[in-house]
Amino acid sequence: MVRKAAALFDAGMPCGAEANMAKLLASEASWHAGEAAMQTHGGFGFAKEYDVERKWRETRLFQIAPISTNLVLAFLAEHVLGMPRSYSLRRANVRPSLNLPAARPARFGRSV
């Protein structure tokens, strides 16, 4: 899914659906991996010294940034499933035409 989205993006074609679905799946896979690591390591996983708690915390970020799960689902509901928009654009600085290549993902530095 990621490769398909990237290929579409590189070809200058609309890739919003593929990019959003890939991001959603990756964020969930990452979170489940972090959860499994935390559960496996038990109390030591929670201790800062073993770095598992850092990975656990960081994997949670991908359900929030660079775009939250709620907004991915809102995009897919409207543009893939054809459902009515679930929120208003009036107060948000959002371009109404979403049939654009997805923005390049933000880079998260070491400050996370």
Ligand SMILES: Cc1cc2nc3c(=O)[nH]c(=O)nc-3n(C[C@H](O)[C@H](O)[C@H](O)COP(=O)(O)OP(=O)(O)OC[C@H]3O[C@@H](n4cnc5c(N)ncnc54)[C@H](O)[C@@H]3O)c2cc1C
């Ligand atoms: C560590 C970190 C690094 C970051 N780095 C960058 C960066 O390098 N570049 C950059 O551009 N940005 C960066 N960001 C910002 C990031 O893109 C935003 O945090 C992210 O897009 C979520 O926006 P927000 O924080 O304004 O939350 P909000 O948009 O205020 O969302 C808050 C909650 O409300 C929900 N919500 C909002 N709108 C709707 C809606 N219409 N329907 C349903 N639910 C909704 C969201 O899903 C979320 O749960 C970073 C954020 C973090 C935490």
